[in-house]
Amino acid sequence: MRKGTLIGKGMTAEVYEWGNRQALKLYYDGIPKEWITYEAEIGQVVHHAGVPAPAVYEQLEVDGRNGLLYERISGQSLSASMISDPERVMHNGEVFARLHASIHRSKTDKLPRQKDRLAQFIEQSASFLGERVHPLLTVLEGLPEGEYICHGDLHPDNVLQSDGQLTAIDWMDANRGDPLCDVARTSMIFLSPFLAMPPISISPAYSHQLNNAYLTEYCRITGASLTDIDRWRLPVAAARLRERVPYEQEWLLAYIDEQLQALK
Incomplete structure (x- = not known):
């Protein structure tokens, strides 16, 4: 699957649409993979605890960059x-x-x-x-x-x-x-x-x-x-x-x- 439209950008990553219901957080070069693993673990803990946080899915590599799949929340900040x-x-x-x-x-x-x-x-x-x-x-x-x-x-x-x-x-x-x-x-x-x-x-x-x-x-x-x-x-x-x-x-x-x- 290819990444979709760019929907956000921050200091460590860009966020793209991924399929119909997910978002791909694609990290910039130089962001340590252990940081991404930590983010995934933290995200899973808080989501499973029942707080209003997006679900966290798998880690993957896209276009040579490390990424993390999230539940996509459609809406504005x-x-x-x-x-x-x-x-x-x-x-x-x-x-x-x-x-x-x-x-x-x-x-x-x-x-x-x-x-x-x-x-x-x-x-x-x-x-x-x-x-x-x-x-x-x-x-x-x-x-x-x-x-x-x-x-x-x-x-x-x-x-x-x-x-x-x-x-x-x-x-x-x-x-x-x-x-x-x-x-x-x-x-x-x-x-x-x-x-x-x-x-x-x-x-x-x-x-x-x-x-x-x-x-x-x-x-x-x-x-x-x-x-x-x-x-x-x-x-x-x-x-x-x-x-x-x-x-x-x-x-x-x-x-x-x-x-x-x-x-x-």
């Missing part, structure tokens, strides 16, 4: 919906929260531990953090454990809409832990002055409205408190530094310094 109908900011925040809460109802012991990953990411950010690393790891150590499935990088460009249903994609950062850590990361993405949701360009007022609607609805559904979500923001911000989002490091470091000072 939630970020595209935000562009086309910016007046529905409250609605978009609420449906996003409901999706996130539905993910967090499932448990597993087959994903990496959340706090282990955060500690690793903080240590990988040492070139930015310097002497802040140790106090940040101490803060992280005092936060809750958990066995709930967390996406690890849920934002509107990682959510597809099809026939009124939302599906989360891109599960490479999935972990098991406290759902409120996952919520804190999404909230920090919304609040970033350098929001990384291409091709969307939104105002700070919009992003704050989106964040407020998201947090309000998530807390309403789950009974979570904003205070408990806020406890995760400091290690989440420190771990995010390793991603080197353009221009964001200065904002993150200022936030980290402010929070560390408040703890003294």
